[in-house]
Amino acid sequence: MKFLRPPAVNSGKFGVLPGTFNPVTKAHLALAEAALRVLDHVVLVLPRQFPHKGYSGATFEQRLEMLAQVAENHRQLSVATSEGGLYWEIARECRAALGDALEVAFVCGRDAAERIVTWDYGSPGAAEAMRREFRLLVAARGGPYQPPEDWRPSIDVLPLDACFEDVSATEIRRRAAAGEPWQQLAPAAIHPLIRQIYGTSRPLLQSR
Numbered sequence: 001m002k003f004l005r006p007p008a009v010n011s012g013k014f015g016v017l018p019g020t021f022n023p024v025t026k027a028h029l030a031l032a033e034a035a036l037r038v039l040d041h042v043v044l045v046l047p048r049q050f051p052h053k054g055y056s057g058a059t060f061e062q063r064l065e066m067l068a069q070v071a072e073n074h075r076q077l078s079v080a081t082s083e084g085g086l087y088w089e090i091a092r093e094c095r096a097a098l099g100d101a102l103e104v105a106f107v108c109g110r111d112a113a114e115r116i117v118t119w120d121y122g123s124p125g126a127a128e129a130m131r132r133e134f135r136l137l138v139a140a141r142g143g144p145y146q147p148p149e150d151w152r153p154s155i156d157v158l159p160l161d162a163c164f165e166d167v168s169a170t171e172i173r174r175r176a177a178a179g180e181p182w183q184q185l186a187p188a189a190i191h192p193l194i195r196q197i198y199g200t201s202r203p204l205l206q207s208r
Contacts, residue, residue: 001045001093004064005071005079012040014098015137017107018082018090020169021046022057023194024066027141027160027167029187034158035107035137036076042107043078043094044071047085051119057173058197069189087116088130095133105135107158110145113138117151127151141165173198 139160175182176198
């Protein structure tokens with residue numbers, strides 16, 4: 001794991017919020033801020049590769065620039081890249097970078113949680129090892145999350161205001177490409193970058 005913006009502390013309860021960030025949305029930021037009510041720090045992680053989708057739309061460097069702008073004035077947020085794209089790969093990279101004693105929780109929405117607990121990690125006992133290594137803080141976007149029985153002790157519900165239900169990167173890209181208002185869906189710090197990357201002179205970008 002490589003930190004673009006290193007954390008101000010290296011102990012306590014850390015949240016890891018991975019994403020494609022194409023672009024960063026107000027929902028991403030609200031998710032991080034909700035997690036900070038119970039955690040000391042949140043790391044926004046951009047993987048160099050994704051296990052469930054390809055890389056298209058904004059470039060890796062453009063997404064990092066958006067993350068850096070969003071985290072600029074938030075002391076409890078940092079930005080990092082990971083070599084692996086699976087959650088347990090990211091968690092282990094985080095521990096290697098910051099120390100084994102670190103308490104790590106993954107911050108995610110319902111859709112990401114469903115992928116985490118059902119993914120075929122290709123190794124017997126992988127899911128059980130993950131449950132021992134980190135907790136999941138899951139926000140109920142698009143309906144409440146009902147985890148499998150064996151995962152329930154490792155999962156906590158993260159309250160998120162219902163106003164963020166319809167905030168998505170897909171909708172920002174669609175509106176920006178169509179010349180429709182999108183500003184209310186994205187952090188103000190990255191409005192110029194969104195205009196540059198996704199504006200009406202650009203083709204409609206479909207991937208997340």
